[in-house]
């Protein structure tokens with residue numbers, strides 16, 4: 350018989366673009382006893398979570414709640430609920446997660462039109478606006494912070510262009526929410542999808558989303574109430590044809606925002622069973638964000654970024670991509686010629702317990718990615734990572750300016766920016 354040992358995860362310094370380290374307060378929240386999902390005490394916590402999500406998404410939207418599942422579930426929920434088969438969906442792609450939007454939109458039956466940029470760069474908003482004018486899409490979907498390339502896409506003006514032409518503007522803010530400004534209302538975004546395991550520093554498992562009345566109007570047209578949840582009158586109405594079924598009902602049940610919003614509304618119409626411990630975790634994670642203050646939190650992320658970047662450059666390493674549009678929470682480093690990137694990553698983990706990431710597709714083996722997100726985004730972690738990276742690179746025979754990286758980072762901390 351196999352004897353399985355007690356769970357005892359090794360201590361780690363997680364410097365990837367997600368998942369990242371979790372504040373002990375969040376871990377503690379996850380260990381509290383379960384409440385029933387319709388217990389008023391629990392529904393009260395759900396409402397508080399909605400209120401805090403509105404603040405973090407910077408929106409007055411009524412709907413701001415988590416979908417159960419990783420961030421991709423939020424993306425799929427928004428796209429499957431909004432895309433009717435045959436809808437034209439415009440996706441400007443500048444990295445792996447743009448391709449994910451394309452892939453999901455296609456599976457929803459959309460006619461997808463892409464605009465493409467070389468990985469490492471972003472679009473000028475005018476290029477996207479011209480695309481919207483040329484293709485007249487029903488939906489424009491784009492990634493705000495593309496973790497695969499470490500770029501931040503400027504979004505100004507795109508929402509206004511969408512409104513002019515009656516398109517919905519959908520944004521993947523999975524990697525930016527809680528670390529970089531995501532101004533949902535100011536940027537006229539109709540639906541935003543966030544992630545928990547990055548700048549919010551909560552484990553993966555929920556996907557906060559928010560959407561406005563324009564998006565809600567579209568999904569309500571496609572709403573179907575489950576037969577088993579209908580009242581006798583509703584069921585009789587359906588049998589007699591008085592409540593017609595929509596031409597294009599939302600194709601997923603689990604990810605159907607029209608049903609999910611009923612569950613998150615005072616009606617509390619039963620859908621799935623809420624992931625209680627994850628909800629506790631998200632609530633605590635959001636409380637931490639708001640206690641710190643959004644602007645202060647963004648400033649903390651920028652400061653750690655400056656120190657990390659100064660250290661990397663002083664060591665003699667090169668940053669990848671267009672510097673004007675670098676994501677403040679991800680640094681992409683070109684792997685020096687002749688160095689085995691995977692061997693460096695595994696020595697960092699094995700000798701120092703520090704995890705950094707590689708990348709995907711064409712960038713696999715070409716860059717390392719270091720995240721400075723949420724609870725992992727600290728002076729201690731940045732200094733440890735720089736020191737360890739220098740040591741590991743020297744072991745690999747790389748030419749680095751020994752000692753310079755840490756000094757440069759410490760100079761940034763000394764002046765505080």
Ligand SMILES: Cc1ncc(COP(=O)(O)O)c(C=O)c1O
Pocket residue numbers: 366367419420421422446492494495496497521523524544553
């Ligand atoms: C920008 C972006 N979008 C979407 C995802 C998918 O998120 P998940 O792995 O939580 O489903 C990620 C994950 O890394 C991401 O960085």
